[in-house]
Amino acid sequence: MKYTLIPLLPLLSFIINILFGRNFIKDKAHWIAVPAVAGSFILAVSAFMDVLAGNVINLNIYNWIVSGDFQVSIGFLIDQLTAIMLIVVTSISTLIFIYSIGYMHGDGGYYRFFAYLSLFVFSMLMLVMANNFLLLYFGWEAVGLCSYFLIGFWFHKKSAADAGKKAFIVNRFGDFGFGLGVILVFLTFGSLDYAQVFGNAGSVVGQTINILGTDYDLITVICLLLFCGAVGKSAQMPLHVWLPDAMEGPTPVSALIHAATMVTAGVFMVARCNPLFNLSHTAMNTVAVVGGVTAIFAATIGLVQNDIKRVIAYSTVSQLGYMFLALGVGAYSAGIFHLYTHAYFKALLFLGSGSVIHALHDEQNMQKMGGLKKYMPVTYAVFIIATLSITGIPGLAGFFSKDEILYRAYLGGDTGKFLWLLGTAAALMTSFYSWRLIFMTFHGKFRGTHEQEHHLHESPKVITVPLMFLAVGAIFAGYAGIPPLLMEHGDRIGEFLSPVLGHPHGEGTHAEEMMVMASSVLVALAGWFIAHKMYVKNPELPRKVAEMFKPFYNLLFNKYYVDELYGKTIVQPVLKISDKVILGFFDAKIIEGIVNGVPNLIGAFSRKFRQVQTGLLSNYGLAMALGALAIIGYMIFMR
Amino acid sequence: MVPLSWYIILSAVMFSIGVFGFLARRNLIIVFMSVELMLNSVNISLVAFSHYLQSMRGQILVFFVITVAAAEAAIGLAILIAFYRNNPTIKVDEINLLKG
Amino acid sequence: MTAPQVFFSYFAAMITGLSLLVVTRKNPVHSVLWMLLLFVHIAGLYLFLNAEFLAAIQIIIYAGAILVLFLFVIMLLNLRKEETEKRFQRQWPLGLGIGVVLMMFLVPVLGNISVVPPLGPYSVDAIKSEGHIMTVGKVLYTEFLLPFEIASVILLVAIVGAVVLAKRRLE
């Protein structure tokens, strides 16, 4: 019951707010939503304690779908992995709910916002607590739905409406694969229950599946299909295009859904399915390579963006790439660890930028900011903390998790070395664009209008206090996983998760570990140095550099033209074919041609033939008489 | 005795004249009368058969024929009047509302 | 030629001739009058066939009712100019041809028709002993009761129909 309440409380908040919010609750919506999610948080902590005490909970509530041998229940599994996720989701949700009270104050859809946000928390909790694939899929789609609602929250803006739609449809591409993966899992294992599937995982090694005449390894196919879903939800290449656009949503949404929780669902899912992924080298390598490539790909785009939220969005894509990289090299716990630390510092970055945007009255272009340091000291301070954390400065959360990932990649053979290089390069860029963001926003002189400057102010307490809490998380969250080099048995989170995720293989020497750590710290500092050089010391430099590498700059600025590519190759052809070929030609001409053509033919014949009907009575009489005559003649002469 | 066939031949001749009138005349009223003529020719043969077969059925049938003829004349002429009111002609070759 | 045959020949000739007159007269009133005469001759023929009641009916209903109806309508429509126009349609030769061919088909076939026994119970004597009306009545009200009733319904329908059709629309 306690565990069931964890998702039910937010659901209740959703139902109450959506039904009565418009007419009764109005701007008191948070009085329902915040206690509900805080209650969930408390219950989640207690569940975490239960797990810490060694109880893994797996309970079925009722049979959801029964059809022949296909049976799926609605049920919860709370093990170590889920427990961590529960803490991440509920704690950050609580903080962001509180933050939203201030941020969304006065918005016409205040009740709606809290309703959707509650629904999101419910869905996300269902996702992480599911004990079978189909319920996971339920949560998976439901968070997508909430994401759709919340991105399109300000639906009167066309860009927001488009972005919401885009997010949902792009995700559908991933879910297409995921859904097929789930079906294939059932056909292979005869169950969708995690326990049974993972328990029997070993028994299907070596089985193949025939697709269009070629045999493929069954496990690999399953894993790759499932991974499709992760690629969509976690905005990896090539389905990353929706996440930057998703920044059209209110900032708390970006922080909660598009940074801390929902987008990490893919990471969670792959980690959850580690018994399957472990059995397929191909799948693991795919995950690692997609992650690594996405990490550097998104980071390069992030270098030149001017929209403050988009920079952070690309940073998110890049960091998610890191997590997949970790999963791909078998360091599941490192991936989850990064997920956990990332949630705090990235939420902090987003909420901080929200604070900035709020202060500037919805200005998001960094070129119109600058010098905010003195107006918004608290925001500035938390921004610095978050940036230090994300760039991997020792002592802050990001350092520990990022270092763990890079180290594990380094140990992962030749591919691993290559990925490590990618990761380190991405770390350099991360550092650069993060500092660039800080320098452009908080340093220098204010570049906005006088009007805006006049109104500049620090955000109210209800906004800054959650920021401080998150800042604490961004600093200390990492101490759950201190590398062995620094402290014996320091990797407590890895140990905690090991019953679910196992231990990463491969042991390196202290020297190697030292080298990896040093290099990542070095690139972090290098990033700061370059950014400082370009944006503080010599503000003319960026333009010169951009001029110098014009084509390259344009390529990055336009995000590698991926959106345009999809538009040209998929969206427009499909629309054109639908309109011109299928509807305009095939449906209207061929099928309707036949359908209407046959009657028309008959009609044309009849029009001619009906001339026989003169309408003159005597003609009919004549015909009748002739007919009678013929019959009489026949009777008389032929018989 | 008059043979049966004489009556029948008379009936046939009269019927043929009726047919001719039905097909040839322009005046709708006379066309109706031709129909009556044909009905009467049939009546003659019916009565003749009835007499020669010493059965009553033929004569009974004549009753019904007369009934139907009366009904037909009444309805037909009523239609004629209704029609004439809308379309003042009763010439067969000018009535072609049924033209396809 | 025996007397009956002479009689019959007279009636046959008259009937044929009158029929021709009916269908060929230009003025419909004339046609009706010729038809009146025709019906009288047919009635005579019925008498000849021992069907007195039918002969009476022929006069009363046909001559008395139906023909008067025809006359009524002719008068009602008041068709003056019809009299001056052509009386036959363009297709009249065809009509004539059909009539003639029909006659040629029928006459040879019907010419040698004869009665095959067994004969029914209603011989001339039997009818005479009971009276023709009584005989007809008995058959009509026993064996043919249902058709008789149905015939009355048909007449009713015809009355209603004729009234509905012929009355002016009330608007």
Place this chain on the structure above:
Amino acid sequence: MENIILNQLNYPVLTCTVFLPVAGALLLLFLRGDSLIRFTTLLVTLATFVISLPLLTDFDKTTYKMQFVEKHEWIPSWGINYFIGIDGISILFIFLTTLLSILCVLVSWKAIENKAKEFHIALLTLEAGMLGVFVALDFFLFYIFWEAMLIPMFLLIGVWGGPQRVYAAIKFFLYTLVGSVLMLVGIVVLYFTGGNTLDILALSALQYPLKLQFWLFLAFFAAFAVKVPMFPFHTWLPDAHTEAPTAGSVILAGVLLKMGAYGFLRFSIPMFPDATRLFVKPVFILSVIGIIYGALVCLAQKDLKRLIAYSSVSHMGFVTLGIFALNIQGVEGGILQMVNHGIITGALFLMIGIIYERTHTREIAAYGGFATLVPWYAGLFIILTFASIGLPGTNGFIGEFLILFGAFKAQKLYGVLAATGVILGAGYMLWLYQKIFWERPGPDYGPSGRHPVRDLGLREVVTLAPLIALIFWIGFYPEVFLGYMHSSVERLLQDFNLSAYAESQNLMAQLREIF
């Protein structure tokens, strides 16, 4: 007699259900006054619904046998009986029909002002006809209901429809008639080969030679494929839907389309199993084409009702796909998806009817920003949108997932191809939602515009509420409906798999035998 259970209740429940609407229609003949007629019709439909409820509660889910059976001699010289009964396949459609009929009356309350009496008579006769089709167990009876149903529908479209109504009505009529005439031929052939009986159960129990099965399958297929409608026999649907009044569209989408698929389940598969096996591939191909084709056409639509109509083509493609997957998940998913489609698309047509009453346009481009103008309406519409897309938690998901599962199990490639329809489905439905409800409202429909729109009234909410409730009910606990069909579907497939007559021969040999 071993596969029927005579009526468990002590009154002829099925007869009452079927003929109560007819009685109501007769009663309407003698009534005057539009509001009296509306109330009476509403009462009659409600009463029919209530009468049909014992069917659900007293239904024995553990058996595949026909239940609530009533059998009386009708025309003994031709071996025709008045023979009705239901099993787990047909019971849900009874429920759906009686429910949707109520809603149709409610939604026509204001919309139909012209000839209200005739309209409601047509509606009630239509209901009786539809119920009759689902309960008939005698071909003669079945065919009578099947054709009788066409007439009121024809009138609904042709008299109370939109500007192109006559064209649409005639198209609808001829299309369906051509199909059903071929079916009639099939029925006659069955009558003579099956030993001069028209008893559907008896005829299903017989084995027919492959050649005969082949041609009979085609004859029945003509009738059912048009009704479903399967690609490429679908073009009557957009016209009929677009022109029909709201109630007509709802009935059309909600019940009429189901009859084709019901026919496959009731006749084609049990009677012609070997031919069915031959036709699985072609039907799969047509279904997949229908799914994708329907969805693509939706992407290019400019007319609101046409879009939903084409989406029906896509959704019904899923249904046929599931049925011809011929495994439990596929068939159960197919049946459930039929119910779902009836609920979702029925509700969508209700919604469109409601908004059409206010705006008098069906052109998508004329809308925009309606979420601000009519928030409750928009809220309900989004539920339907996502149910139509098949979001987990709604009924659409359960049906689609089971179908895809079944199809994938049967033929992997077609399962995958059909799943692309899910992506496209999201595409057109979300596009539609954005166009109607999001972005800025046009000037016309705002509070100060020329046609200010008002939000849902109580009557409209009452109309929609049961459907919305069903969407979530089935979405979270589909067993309420799946439970009814388990035994019947299992039996159907068991019988199907038993008829291994042609299994031993290869395709070429089978074809040689046919031609």
